[in-house]
Amino acid sequence: MTQYRETDRLRVVFWGSGLLGRAVLESILKCKVVELVAVVSKPDKPAGRRRKLRACPVKEFATAAGIEMHTPRSPRDEEKHLRRMAPDLGVVADYGSYLPPVVVELPRLGTINVHPSLLPRYRGAAPVQWALANGEKETGISILFVTPEMDAGDIILQERMPIDDDDDAVSLTEKLANQGAEAIVGVLNDFLRGRVTAVPQDHSQATFAPKLSxxxxxxxxxxxxxxxxxxxxxxxxxxxxxxxxxxxxxxxxxxxxxxxxxxxxxxxxxxxxxxxxxxxxxxxxxxxxxxxxxxxxxxxxxxxxxxxxxxxxxxxxx
The missing domain is CATH 3.10.25.10 (Formyl transferase, C-terminal domain)
Structure with missing residues (x-):
């Protein structure tokens, strides 16, 4: 178990793209212990039958809220910018791409991820979808440190949630997004007060949720x-x-x-x-x-x- 020392108001860089990311970003913006120094998301992608370019949920929200954001083709492109920002902590939620160690390790306190499963179960890109497809009765949110191995870092917090029989991936994602948005506030406050502890995962119990095709x-x-x-x-x-x-x-x-x-x-x-x-x-x-x-x-x-x-x-x- 590792403990992290108290710090001043947190300078946070946020990485996200999807609905979970949007909910977490909204929550971070309301958090008084945070100074949001950068928001990084994905470039617009073709969507729909007409393949028109469409912004992801995080970019849509940030644009409407007047938040400056970055949409690099590669996370590595943000390294110089982030060094100038001197962040204390990175927060990732539904970003959808691998973050290289040079970016993950740049914030003084490291980078954490809000992941919609009870790790070590359902590591990977589609944990909500595979939990439903496998008939699970329970899922939840894990907040963990980002490491080079996917979703394998030490866990700071977990919260459970029952899966209702009428849930599908849309409804369950919305519920988990709300759960993650609430959970991140307590974790950020714990970082500010130096109360964060993290517990290693039992890697022998890991299961995986591969990207869907x-x-x-x-x-x-x-x-x-x-x-x-x-x-x-x-x-x-x-x-x-x-x-x-x-x-x-x-x-x-x-x-x-x-x-x-x-x-x-x-x-x-x-x-x-x-x-x-x-x-x-x-x-x-x-x-x-x-x-x-x-x-x-x-x-x-x-x-x-x-x-x-x-x-x-x-x-x-x-």
Whole structure:
């Protein structure tokens, strides 16, 4: 266990891009013990069907709040600027890129990260998504020191949170963002008072949450029904879970919401249709498609899709 000495008002450099980062940045701005000396985020990226450049949530917030910020192509590009700022502490939340040691070690007290999982479980880029996809009942926030090994640093604080059955990646990310935003205030105050202690992780218990790709969203009806349903929850809004009702050469269908129902059949077979939507057979049950989104169209109920696409029991989906 390591203890860190008391300091004056904290000069903080913040790194972030996503919704968790935005929530943490908002909280830092309200924290009276902090002097925010730099905000570093990501360059605008193409998004949507028209691939227009779009700012990330942190940049949107910072711009609206009139905060000067930096969006380097590489974190290394910020080294000279940060040396001039002479920060006491770096805070990372949902930045989305590896920070090299030369940047991490530059602040006098080091750099800390707000990570949305109970480390050492779910180290990596997509902890919220994989916790849901794996059917976890609990998650939380870890605040830890940044080290060269990903999400492996000593833990300053952890707070737990139950995962509700109706949570998906969107709702759970919002909850964890709020939890992280509240937690960072206490940690910053502890740094100011020299009360921070950090405990090493048990690396033998580490699990990983790799970055998602489009291939992760392909539904395999041969898998357990509950596993499919959990992946549908976890992989919203991207990559989303999808299937091919008209065969692999036909248009894909994204599944936005589903539940498991007690029907059996050949994997991929439409085994029941009611006003909630079609039920597709999987291992150990069937998956009722409650909300779906055909390629290039709006989200609709599963039953609306049935009515518009001549779906019948006995059809085979891929």
């Amino acid at each position: 489009k291939e992760h969203g392909k539904i395999d009806w041969r898998r357990p029904a509950m596993e499919i349903r959990n992946r549908i929850r976890g992989f919203q809004p991207w990559p989303g879970c999808y299937c091919f009702p008209e065969g692999r050469d036909g248009p894909l269908l994204h599944v936005r919401s589903a539940r498991v129902v007690p029907f059996s059949g050949i994997p991929g077979e439409v085994v029941d249709i009611n006003r909630d939507g079609p039920a597709i057979a999987a291992m150990g049950g069937a998956v009722r498609l409650l909300k779906v989104q055909p390629a290039g169209r709006r989200v609709m109920t599963g039953y609306e899709y049935v009515l518009g696409h001549d779906v019948a029991t006995g059809d085979r989906w891929e």
